[in-house]
Amino acid sequence: MAFVSDRLILFGATGDLSRRMLLPSLAALHADRLVADDLRIVGTARSAHDDQSFRAFAAEALAEFLPAGQLADADIASFLDRLTYQQLDASDPAGFAALADKVGPVNDGLSIFLSTAPSLFEPTIAGLAAAGLAGDRVRIGLEKPLGTDLATSCQINDAVAAVFPENRIFRIDHYLGKETVQNLLALRFANILFEPLWNAQHIEHVQITVSETVGLEGRVGFYDGAGALRDMVQNHMLQLLALVAMEPPANFDATAVRDEKVKVLRNLRPVAAGDSVTGQYGAGAIGGQAVPGYDEELGKASDTETFVAIKAHIDNWRWKGVPFFLRTGKRLPERKTEIVIQMRPVPHSIFAASGASAQPNRLIIGIQPRENIRFTVMAKVPGLDRGGLRLREVPLDISLPDAFAGPKRRIAYERLLLDLIEGDQTLFVRRDEVEAQWRWIDAIRAGWTQSGLAPKPYTAGSWGPSTAVALAERDGVSWHD
Numbered sequence: 001m002a003f004v005s006d007r008l009i010l011f012g013a014t015g016d017l018s019r020r021m022l023l024p025s026l027a028a029l030h031a032d033r034l035v036a037d038d039l040r041i042v043g044t045a046r047s048a049h050d051d052q053s054f055r056a057f058a059a060e061a062l063a064e065f066l067p068a069g070q071l072a073d074a075d076i077a078s079f080l081d082r083l084t085y086q087q088l089d090a091s092d093p094a095g096f097a098a099l100a101d102k103v104g105p106v107n108d109g110l111s112i113f114l115s116t117a118p119s120l121f122e123p124t125i126a127g128l129a130a131a132g133l134a135g136d137r138v139r140i141g142l143e144k145p146l147g148t149d150l151a152t153s154c155q156i157n158d159a160v161a162a163v164f165p166e167n168r169i170f171r172i173d174h175y176l177g178k179e180t181v182q183n184l185l186a187l188r189f190a191n192i193l194f195e196p197l198w199n200a201q202h203i204e205h206v207q208i209t210v211s212e213t214v215g216l217e218g219r220v221g222f223y224d225g226a227g228a229l230r231d232m233v234q235n236h237m238l239q240l241l242a243l244v245a246m247e248p249p250a251n252f253d254a255t256a257v258r259d260e261k262v263k264v265l266r267n268l269r270p271v272a273a274g275d276s277v278t279g280q281y282g283a284g285a286i287g288g289q290a291v292p293g294y295d296e297e298l299g300k301a302s303d304t305e306t307f308v309a310i311k312a313h314i315d316n317w318r319w320k321g322v323p324f325f326l327r328t329g330k331r332l333p334e335r336k337t338e339i340v341i342q343m344r345p346v347p348h349s350i351f352a353a354s355g356a357s358a359q360p361n362r363l364i365i366g367i368q369p370r371e372n373i374r375f376t377v378m379a380k381v382p383g384l385d386r387g388g389l390r391l392r393e394v395p396l397d398i399s400l401p402d403a404f405a406g407p408k409r410r411i412a413y414e415r416l417l418l419d420l421i422e423g424d425q426t427l428f429v430r431r432d433e434v435e436a437q438w439r440w441i442d443a444i445r446a447g448w449t450q451s452g453l454a455p456k457p458y459t460a461g462s463w464g465p466s467t468a469v470a471l472a473e474r475d476g477v478s479w480h481d
């Protein structure tokens with residue numbers, strides 16, 4: 001497995017993900033000499049392009065999505081020289097021979113990045129196999145959505161598994177490529193401080209919030225068929241939850257880390273009726289700017305949820321009785337991904353007689369856009385305490401950009417593309433994980449159908465429907481807004 005591919009094929013090369021993320025990431029890796037000189041990148045998609053016009057397309061994408069001045073003109077020019085293009089209708093098996101010709105010999109290793117419509121997965125895999133693009137030295141990266149439920153996900157996984165063994169399949173969850181998500185593991189397992197407290201005895205509840213200010217963003221066809229549960233919870237949020245909750249893996253390697261994550265995912269308790277809330281945004285304002293409602297953006301009424309909040313439980317020894325509150329939504333007041341670990345109160349307050357109350361400690365892990373770790377501790381308010389000792393909560397705040405001012409910040413896809421090219425699966429999702437995720441999600445959706453749960457309206461720019469507040473309040477919990 002330890003080969004470094006010198007060929008990369010980008011399926012969906014003219015799509016949005018490619019323009020926004022993949023081409024800019026590859027260009028940045030190129031400029032920093034992180035990919036080998038002989039790496040050749042072949043773009044493929046249905047659009048008509050030749051090498052020259054694809055390079056022009058890529059140049060435009062870089063101009064639009066790379067921060068101005070980040071790359072030198074000479075680096076951009078030499079990056080574009082790596083690119084070639086083969087037009088391909090993946091539903092037509094005949095086209096794959098020409099793709100194979102374009103790619104050339106793959107005995108030194110080929111990595112494939114597949115981000116196409118789910119309906120094209122199976123024909124693409126079959127086409128690759130028939131054209132000799134699936135041999136021992138070929139790896140495949142799969143971008144979501146990998147199915148819409150357990151059954152369709154298994155179908156895709158089976159089709160891929162018929163051609164590629166699991167150790168050459170790289171399922172992408174781009175949250176795992178985020179620096180601060182990986183830092184969760186460093187925080188938990190490279191410090192002695194947290195692990196002894198990281199359990200039901202000391203943690204009262206956990207909150208995971210992934211809020212976005214954007215709405216549909218023109219992704220009408222995809223999003224309306226998916227909804228927040230499948231778009232965000234099934235993958236990104238459950239991966240965050242697994243990293244927070246898993247047992248310490250013995251090593252930081254693909255098998256050990258994924259073995260521990262999957263145990264958490266398998267132990268998720270089916271969500272009780274009433275422990276999930278859905279919402280859909282109506283017209284409102286974000287940052288002082290009026291925005292339309294979901295229906296209006298979509299052009300028709302819909303019962304797709306753009307917000308979901310869930311009270312989850314993990315049925316194992318460590319997490320017995322600790323609720324994990326998850327919430328995600330579009331058109332919320334701010335963009336933030338954050339994990340809150342709420343500790344339990346001290347068992348006995350020696351300060352009670354003076355009327356001072358000790359707030360339980362709280363660890364707040366900012367994933368994005370603020371990358372920080374904040375731990376609240378109780379401190380004595382300075383003074384002579386004639387009226388009794390007073391306590392106040394003060395934060396210990398570590399801003400990661402300040403702590404690491406030197407190292408360059410990289411976007412998730414830089415890391416993931418490099419790991420794909422070099423063959424490190426640690427930050428990719430294994431089949432058993434994806435399937436455990438779907439099993440839990442499918443049961444939630446079945447519950448919604450059974451109970452006729454329809455999304456509650458919320459005003460764009462608010463924190464979702466009031467029922468989400470009530471869901472947490474039932475347990476005496478307030479969302480950390």
Ligand code: BG6
Nearest residue numbers: 144174212214231232236337368
């Ligand atoms: C994607 C979802 O997987 O993640 C989008 O399909 C969402 O709906 C996006 O906007 C959020 O990613 P990030 O990295 O901006 O938090």
